[in-house]
Amino acid sequence: MNPVIQQVTDRIAARSEKSRALYLQRMEQARAKGPHRGALACGNLAHGFAACSTQEKTDLRSLTKANIGIISSYNDMLSAHQPYEAYPAIIKAAVAEVGSVAQFAGGVPAMCDGVTQGQPGMELSLLSRDIIAMSAAVGLSHNMFDGGMMLGICDKIVPGLLMAALSFGHLPFVFVPAGPMPSGIPNKEKARVRQLYAEGKVGNEELLDSESASYHSAGTCTFYGTANSNQLVVEVMGLHLPGSSFVNPGTPLRDELTKAAARQVTRLTDLGTDYLPISHIVDVKAVVNGIVGLLATGGSTNHTMHLIAVARSAGFIVNWDDFAELSHATPLITRIYPNGQADINHFQQAGGMAYLIRTLLDNGLLHEDVNTVAGPGLRRYTQTPVLQDSKLVWIDGPTESSDLTVLADAAKPFKDHGGLQVLSGNVGRGVIKTSALREGTEIVQAPAVVFSSQHELDAAFKAGDLNKDCVVVVRFQGPRACGMPELHKLTPPLGVLQDRGFHVALVTDGRMSGASGKVPAAIHVTPEAVDGGVIAKIQTGDMMLVDGINGVLKVMVSDEELAKREAATRDMSDSHWGMGREMFGGMRMVITGAEQGACSLFNTEDQYHG
Incomplete structure (x- = not known):
């Protein structure tokens, strides 16, 4: 072993x-x-199999x-x-x-x-x-x-x-x-059309045709x-x-x-x-x-x-x-x-x-x-x-892979480490999926551009404000803030910036999940912004380091300066009502941080984990 x-x-x-x-x-x-149906009173059991066939009722009554x-x-x-x-x-x-x-x-x-x-x-x-x-x-x-x-x-x-x-x-x-x-159309083709759409080079019809040929x-x-x-x-x-x-x-x-x-x-x-x-x-x-x-x-x-x-x-x-x-x-x-x-x-x-x-x-x-x-x-x-x-x-089963470009021998892998890196630093803790990153993109050091929603970033991209080396920070997306949505809408514009030759990375207390791709993304950052995490103190223009090789997530500001800064706040009311979201307020109040499973069920000392 x-x-x-x-x-x-x-x-x-x-x-x-x-x-x-x-x-x-x-x-x-x-x-x-013991046999659990045996613990039921007759009325309970009768309710439990009332809609069953005669044979099924006989079988369930037997307790065998x-x-x-x-x-x-x-x-x-x-x-x-x-x-x-x-x-x-x-x-x-x-x-x-x-x-x-x-x-x-x-x-x-x-x-x-x-x-x-x-x-x-x-x-x-x-x-x-x-x-x-x-x-x-x-x-x-x-x-x-x-x-x-x-x-x-x-x-x-x-x-x-x-x-x-x-x-x-x-x-x-x-x-x-x-x-x-x-299988539908190749994934590379799907990604290409998405980026063209982000750049305004194809319209809704072309994008929908592509997506429908993929999810079909x-x-x-x-x-x-x-x-x-x-x-x-x-x-x-x-x-x-x-x-x-x-x-x-x-x-x-x-x-x-x-x-x-x-x-x-x-x-x-x-x-x-x-x-x-x-x-x-x-x-x-x-x-x-x-x-x-x-x-x-x-x-x-x-x-x-x-x-x-x-x-x-x-x-x-x-x-x-x-x-x-x-x-x-x-x-x-x-x-x-x-x-x-x-x-x-x-x-x-x-x-x-x-x-x-x-x-x-x-x-x-x-x-x-x-x-x-x-x-x-x-x-x-x-x-x-x-x-x-x-x-x-x-x-x-097979003793050899029939396509070594897809599935390799563990003794001759594509990389000698798994596709995940944990990041730590003065911003907090986060994770980055490195398996899809191209060589030379794992480390990004650039000025921060700070947003409080994915929609703000989208607007800035369309306005041309992100045509530069930058670490895009999208905060107030954590579990306690708004349920921690996935932010895949960010992938096409950030991919376009990378293809234009800019060094870009994403830092967020939200999620990117299994579709995290070629853009380095420090995700699940905890403590999250709504809890006063350091991500809430980052300002546009601050130099940041996202290092997917050495596991570093850092805003290059002195401890003294960070201590002086007030954590930014955001009115989250627009995320707390509509589409049923108002019914989940109690869960948001008790949900744990990302590293504790982002879970609302294990918030007491009695739940096995102490």
């Missing part, structure tokens, strides 16, 4: 000894109450047949989740075939950052993760279930579902993906953003069936994998001899494996918050220093847009998850001795699912 990865694993375990023990104690107490709760994020506006419309019927039939019952326990909201980008609704995006966790908990709260199936794909949905599942950690859960849409059918977006990072991380953690993450929707293989997942969760319940709850899968080694998988592939920076919140849901305390050390020890072995031109389908064709996990295991970068929903040991995830005579089987 790589010594640094082992060292970080041991440190997280030691740091979390008390909180993890408390979590496991509570999960064992929940299990000890498993009842599987289905939690789904289906809606038919969001392409990634539209395929889930048919899943409950598929799952119920598969579960019935093995003599058990499945009930649709509840739905959770699923919003799309791609739709809300630059719009008021984006300010609900990060907050929706905790709402999803709570919604799933409500669905599971009826005490009717022996296990669960979690149907989710995109940005905040999977982390929210995982946090909820861990709250019911005495039950087994299998996560069920729907797969990516087929049911399934997950094919670039390597948070949605596909979710799927990869969950599989590396052993919560998907092997090889199921990136099989396209509407295919026979996809349907058979869903049926197999439904049958598998029934085998893991406490009614049989192979009891394996999710609390016994998500241990410290699985958490570290998830982070390593993310870093080895240059995945979404959103997970520097999500994985911290997920870990805390399981009693583990993870911080950005852990991410930084793991990043230095983990080689970058994929090139998937935005850190390359390939998309997730090309990754799948090059060897996909089976080869990725094989090469990471073979080079001592993943813990092999873990539990998974498919059984003990991560080595079984080097197998790939196929249909033989219409039956699902797993065969040995």
Whole structure:
């Protein structure tokens, strides 16, 4: 095992000894109450199966047949989740075939950052993760279930579902993906048209034609953003069936994998001899494996918050220093847009998850001795699912990548470090995604240009005020200020400035996420501006340093000068009402900082983490 990865694993375990023990104690107490439907009064149970068939009622009364709760994020506006419309019927039939019952326990909201980008609704995006966790908990709260199936794909949905599942950690859960849409126009072409639009060289029709050719059918977006990072991380953690993450929707293989997942969760319940709850899968080694998988592939920076919140849901305390050390020890072995031109389908064709996990295991970068929903040991995830005579089987996956420009051997990586760097300095702490940065752009030292919203920056760009070397500061975008929206609207204009030969970087207490690309972006800066962080004291003209190699984020002003300055303020009322935002005020008041997971659920000493 790589010594640094082992060292970080041991440190997280030691740091979390008390909180993890408390979590496991509570999960064992929940299990000890016995078959949960048996704890229900007759009237309760009658309500719980009133709409079931006669046979299902008989099965549920017996307390010997498993009842599987289905939690789904289906809606038919969001392409990634539209395929889930048919899943409950598929799952119920598969579960019935093995003599058990499945009930649709509840739905959770699923919003799309791609739709809300630059719009008021984006300010609900990060907050929706905790709402999803709570919604799933409500669905599971009826005490009717022996296990669960979690149907989710995109940005905040999977982390929210995982946090909820861990709250019911005495039950087994299998996560069920729907797969990516087929490839559309090349990502490089899409980015080119976006920049042309930012420069005013093409109009709305040309831009819409380009976007529609990229996002064109049911399934997950094919670039390597948070949605596909979710799927990869969950599989590396052993919560998907092997090889199921990136099989396209509407295919026979996809349907058979869903049926197999439904049958598998029934085998893991406490009614049989192979009891394996999710609390016994998500241990410290699985958490570290998830982070390593993310870093080895240059995945979404959103997970520097999500994985911290997920870990805390399981009693583990993870911080950005852990991410930084793991990043230095983990080689970058994929090139998937935005850190390359390939998309997730090309990754799948090059060897996909089976080869990725094989090469990471073979080079001592993943813990092999873990539990998974498919059984003990991560080595079984080097197998790939196929249909033989219409039956699902797993065969040995590839031992070599078929496209070394997309998926490399961990012994011969694209870079010897992961795609993430933690930044520290007198501005505070932040993260930068380095996997997509071109050589020579990792360090930017230039005067600051300060804005309080992305719309102000857009106006300045159109006015030609940013045609110079500069570090663009966009503040009052943090979780307590306005819910921490993603700021991808900034990517095209900043990309244009970079292409014009200017040295530019972004510093923000907001997010850029999985689509962070060629422009160096110091994001998730904490303390945020609304809390009086130093980012609120930066003035236009101050010299700033963003160093993605050495991990430095600094405003080059003396401590004495900074101490004299008053922190800027901003009236945030325009972000606190309209589009439902007024209903989230309570969450904004208690949400933690980015490095603590930007979470509103773990704000008391009683929540496992102390």
